[in-house]
Amino acid sequence: MPPLNPRLLAGGLDRGPRRKSAAEYIEGVRSGNRVILSQAITLTESTLPEDQKLASDVIHACLPHAGQSLRIGITGIPGVGKSTFIESFGQLLLERGHKISVLAIDPSSERSKGSILGDKTRMEELSRETNAYIRPSPSGGSPGGVARKTREAIILCEAAGFDRILVETVGVGQGETIVHSMVDFFLLLMLPGAGDELQGMKRGIMEMADGIAITKSDSGNETRAKIAAADYRRALELFPPADHGWKAEVILTSAMSGMGLADIYCLLENYLEAMSRSGHFQDRRKSQAVYWMNEYLAELVKNRILENRESREYRQDLREQVTAGTLSPFEAAEMLLRHALDS
Incomplete structure (x- = not known):
């Protein structure tokens, strides 16, 4: 062989x-x-x-x-219909004259070391459009590494002329925070029937949302969707006002019928206009750039330490002490850092 x-x-x-x-x-x-x-x-x-x-x-x-696009993060629980929503909303964006790129980010792919290969098959119509580009999730690596690759993909897509970048969370959990750190507008998709979801929804995710779209709000779900919308609006009122003054709106949508998609488009345009006028849009981009720098610096330092051959035996010795309970993980990390800096 x-x-x-x-x-x-x-x-x-x-x-x-x-x-x-x-x-x-x-x-x-x-x-x-x-x-x-x-x-x-x-x-x-x-x-x-x-x-x-x-x-x-x-x-x-x-x-x-780069930097001339509107970066839109889209998240939601499994079964909420993210891909169906993105395909339908993407078609609307194309009709409005935009060039769109869809990027998926899945920090959980670290476990399987494989990328999410189904993005294009889940968005068959959109993937055939000349002015649409769909990219599977980066494969393997740490969550920080996956995030860095996605950020760089955003820059390349913007340089290629795409003016609407949709970043979809595929995994569940830390993906929402990662995506929020690289987008301008964070859209949370929810299902009709808010009671159980509100109990299981992390407070932080709802606080991050710049808008909430309730999916599948037609075909017999109208009443439940309206009740859910009222519940979400009440929940949003409990959060302290954002420093930039924007209040998240709740919109009923259906990717199948197109219901509410134009309202989402108007919401995005209003957000872009208001945040650009106040200066928050530019400030958010700048703070994100600094955040990316610090995150990548931390990743570089960690990788350099772990790849340092001279530190391998010392690291193994520390690991054995940690697993034996004779050394705390925090003290071991500090010792390893000092050893790497001195070597």
């Missing part, structure tokens, strides 16, 4: 006869070439040092051409 290509094992980009230069990636992305856009995003996902350096050059060159 022939040996496996180490570049493929490392998640490298050695899939063609010749590596593209940074200039070729940049030109392809800027011209809206979706094949090269996909290759550039794959490049950012590689763990090989040479690919990471090339990806950094591409991102740096694309950065001045």
